[in-house]
Amino acid sequence: METLETREYPIRINRIAKSRIESVDFSKIPFGKVFSDHMFYADYVNGKWTNATIEPYGNISFAPSISGLHYGQLIFEGMKAYKNEAGDTLLFRPLMNYDRMVKSAKRMAMPAVPKEIFKEGLQELLRLDNDWIPPRPGASLYIRPFMFATDEYVGIRPSENYRFMIFTCPVGPYYDRPVKVKVAEKYVRAFEGGTGQAKTAGNYAATLMPVIEAKEQGFDQILWLDGCHFEEVHEIGTMNVFFVIDGTVVTPSTEKGTILEGVTRDSVIKIFEHKGVPVEVRPLKIAEVVEAHEKGLLHDAFGAGTAATIAHISEIGYKGKHMILPDVKDRPISNMVKEELINIKRGRTADPFDWIYTVPA
Ligand code: COI
DSSP states (O other): OEEEOOSSSOEEEOOOSSOSGGGOOTTSOOTTOOOOSEEEEEEEETTEEEEEEEEESOOOOOOTTBTHHHHOOEEEOOEEEEEOTTOOEEEESHHHHHHHHHHHHHHTTOOOOOHHHHHHHHHHHHHHTGGGSOOSTTOEEEEEEEEEEOOBOOSSSOOSOEEEEEEEEEEOOSOSSOEEEEEOSSOOSOOTTSSTTSOBHHHHHHHHHHHHHHHHTTOSEEEOBOTTTSOBBOOOSSSEEEEEETTEEEEOOOTTSOSOOOHHHHHHHHHHHHHTOOEEESOOBHHHHHHHHHTTOEEEEEEEETTTEEEEEEEEEETTEEEEOOOGGGOHHHHHHHHHHHHHHTTSSOOTTOOEEEOOO
């Protein structure tokens, strides 16, 4: 066991005896099923962060009574690491993920993980498992930081103890074809005053059964609407949503706290602004989308997220109608932003926004 002295939190490192990397076929990696050699963790005990450790990826042991398993104090993040042509490891806007995790923690009555633990733990993990970052186009290393409550306690109150962890997995595309979305007519993902903006497990669990029903009807995902009137467009659950209506990009605003503040969402908006593409961030009613489609003005619709990157929407189902969108090759606006985003993330083009963080070797 070696110990890495960082400024405040030393990281103990217990390396894997033999890497598993040779067993992985990097030419066909399913999303989220292959895990790199190591994982990082740190514990929040008696009001202090301690026990920062890197170990071989594997099972962890906790009591069945830990409150994170029962009352849902569980938050997470999704990030990706890339290799540029020189072999450097690049992260895309990592501090935005950190800040969002701090916000999610606040909403879920959890402590903020110190920036140093998040950053040093992640960097050290990426250095150790550097060979797991797939250099191939279309592939990357997905990073999953998460935190859960560890009090052995049955009862409703915030836990006093927590574990923060990071593991990584080499991934290919999350969606390998354009997605068909069904507009929510019966179920609700988020409502004002709820937890819609927090990246917390319950938000995702609540969508699983409705998505099964949508799949039975031939759709891949649900386009969520507001929970009061089923009027305003929120997001897709796995990604934020954008529409191109008569040449203008429109995406719902996040100010009501019901929509995840996606890193990719923010980046897409900024790229459009930078490129002079008209973009409006505002409340958007599903009726406006339907009307635009009826008038032949709905030129494009796409999702944006870390896992999904830019995912074209091929069809929107609403009240028994099927709104079919143009062929992917006829979507200049989403295709442009997709390429620009990928090129910035992989260090293939100038980064006018200063978004890329190169992990020190
Ligand atoms: C991400 O985009 O990172 C997410 O957490 C969403 C999930 C579909 C993997």
